[in-house]
Amino acid sequence: MEQKQALQVLEDIQKKMYAFGSASSALYLDSVTVAPKDTAEGRGVALGILAGEEHKLMTGPELSEALACLEEHKGELDTLHARQVEELSRSVGKLKRVPAEEYMAYAQLTNEASDVWHKAKETSDFELFRPCLEKLVAFNRKFAGYYDPDKAPYDALLDNYERGLNTAYLDRFFDVLRQRLVPLIQAVGQKPQPDVSFLHKHYPAQQQRAFSDYLMEVMGLDRAHCTIGETEHPFTLEFNNKDVRITTNYREDDVSGSMYSVIHEGGHALYERGICDEVQYTCLAGGTSMSVHESQSRFYENIIGRSRPFIEAIYPQVQVFFPQQLAGVTAEAFWRAVNMAQPSLIRTEADELTYCLHVMIRYEIEKQLIGGTLEVKDVPGVWNSMYKEYLGVDVPDDKHGCLQDSHWSGGSFGYFPSYALGSAYGAQMLANMEKDIDVWGPVGRGDLSQVTGWLREKVHKYGSLLTPDQVIAGACGTFDPTYYTDYLTKKYSALYGL
């Protein structure tokens, strides 16, 4: 194959992958918004075929030949194509090492497991889910060997989600978190809690919808390129850098739930919207990793969205949306309420301070499961004792314990740490941002454009043109989790008068 022809193949296949990806996304988006209830079967047929076509494109001879040709001429490629070749070669290599029949069997298993998990969670019946989880763990241990036989299995899985990530790095990270946050959480626990009752008055969905529109405006999300929908679980979905969707969920007895889910998903959306045009319709479109994505969403949600300057800036407008509910409530009281920290059972509802401990518990369990030192049957016991140890809470049942998250049922082992890493990256980005620009002056006037501008230059614009570690190096410098623990210590000391 000639180099020119190889480049054409590369472009064509990436565009097809984009098209199939868009197709699957549209079918998924439909399924969680407006699709009739009993329509999963037909959609499954379509999605299965689309996934099969993607797999065929990635593992077919055409792409492999093109990649081989281009790797020979690596020195002549521009950065964009060099990165595409690098990323695709890596993905193709991993895919090809998984035997096709195992790939299919695994796809079927995750499909089934998702159903079983739903039922098991509903009835808090771990035994129902256990056989699935055992198979999922076994598959992932095997796949880890295909991905990289030279690595410990869990390291191979971590690297799969986040290139370069490993347990050595994460152990150091979580050690710092454990050492610094557990005492901080205990200290906070000794202090009186703020009044949060006004957050739980009646907030009609219609008023909350208008409030979401306002929040998106404050964040600078252009509605001609980003809409908001409603789904059971909030998420962000990008078709390309000019077409991004976020969703939220309105609970009429909790105004902060949807408020912060909008700001969180809005952070993901700003990342996707800020990615340069050059990488669109290629494998380099989209954020560079889950943890970098979470660094953005949690930056907007917590570091900006739960900061005192931001709340002071928007609060007069918040009161216009909810005049009855917030009558007599000061901006300071609102700020304290949305920052209340309290150990709890459910990760997705956890506050900024305790969140990372939820993640740490999952990390420890995954590490042992995939490492082979923990049996699936012992997960509930270990889960419950870790929640007691680190968060001081008693898990009443597995529904509120080890069955709460969907990740394992979908086959994701090694994914959780991203959530915590992203939070820590964000804190270090803030420190660097504060050296470069006046962060809090504009934020205190409700103007996020400088913050977003800084993040766009340091993070967003690259998409996956840079690897996660390159982006982190550029935006954070050498990663140091004490930026994060210092940030939390300072913030919660002020809030709780420690």
Place this chain on the structure above:
Amino acid sequence: MEQKQALQVLEDIQKKMYAFGSASSALYLDSVTVAPKDTAEGRGVALGILAGEEHKLMTGPELSEALACLEEHKGELDTLHARQVEELSRSVGKLKRVPAEEYMAYAQLTNEASDVWHKAKETSDFELFRPCLEKLVAFNRKFAGYYDPDKAPYDALLDNYERGLNTAYLDRFFDVLRQRLVPLIQAVGQKPQPDVSFLHKHYPAQQQRAFSDYLMEVMGLDRAHCTIGETEHPFTLEFNNKDVRITTNYREDDVSGSMYSVIHEGGHALYERGICDEVQYTCLAGGTSMSVHESQSRFYENIIGRSRPFIEAIYPQVQVFFPQQLAGVTAEAFWRAVNMAQPSLIRTEADELTYCLHVMIRYEIEKQLIGGTLEVKDVPGVWNSMYKEYLGVDVPDDKHGCLQDSHWSGGSFGYFPSYALGSAYGAQMLANMEKDIDVWGPVGRGDLSQVTGWLREKVHKYGSLLTPDQVIAGACGTFDPTYYTDYLTKKYSALYGL
């Protein structure tokens, strides 16, 4: 290729076509409902690639070889496979005769033309659209020759939309309509019109939404398999027989608009829902033709939905939804109002009686355009004079005249007649249905299950397993348009006291 292998190829390719079709449908549905405004470009890239993949599947050697093998063994195939081979061979043959570069150029042209038409319609500027329309006509004349060089060009296009249809058949049909309906419309025009003012009071969208839910329930549309959405133009979209969507549009000054669009689209939906499982994920899924589809939608909309027994049955409930707006209005007055017949300018807003004349005018113009006896530049003049002749109305501008419909800009010539044919088929089906079952007793009690049951047996269940003429033969017998003109004469004589 072995027969067994050929059957497998046939199944695989049809499933892929289903998957690509579902993908395009989901992207389309998204685009007209929730997609952000400025996102057409990226979606266009995905849709273009999906269309290209479909074209490649249909014209590729794999399918052709499989079809050739199976045609050799035609006698050994069961009905299902025989029909699949027949349909696919026909489609593949036509597609292959269109040179790939012309196919691409035409796809680009219709894409452009749609934009130009939108602008031209907005500003009522036919000259802006004229060059596009000229190219579209030229392409279609050429394509007609590829489809079937032995047929007159317009006949080849008609046959493309509706197998077996031709101008001889349609000329006879429209002759009957013209002869019988023009005097009827004139007679109705001499009579006083019913009061329709109460249809145009303020009907809040929220109340209309609840009313739509009720109408879907009356029609027996299971919401677990059929949802309703809101779009500028109402439509029905089916993914498969267990996943159908309808849309409507709420105008707060017109309750009958959305009411009858829901019943119309509901008719399409019942057809798709009634198709048997055996043909799913094959080329035989979906209704057998546009006109048979319209026969169902217009049957429910007009023959049932605008009948006196149906209105008497649902009216007490209608008044519960709209107590203020319909206070003091009787069922009879409501029935008369929703059946008001009056010549008008816009096809999509036309009443049951005058509707077919709108279609006839388009048919006459298309026939001459494709036949080469009418130049594009003369379309507005001919349009306006025909509206004056048949409907007695003066067309004020092209926006309300020959620029009103999107069909030509999308490259559809030969599609319009289906609307009128479907209406006529429905009337003849009614006559046969009345011989078999008690139609109006149950309908008068708001029970449509017998009607739907009859249609399911005679029409719905086959999908495209039977050709359009086979379905018509089974449900109507020998087609005779006087059933339709008799039905209209009887109905409007009663309404207007002729």
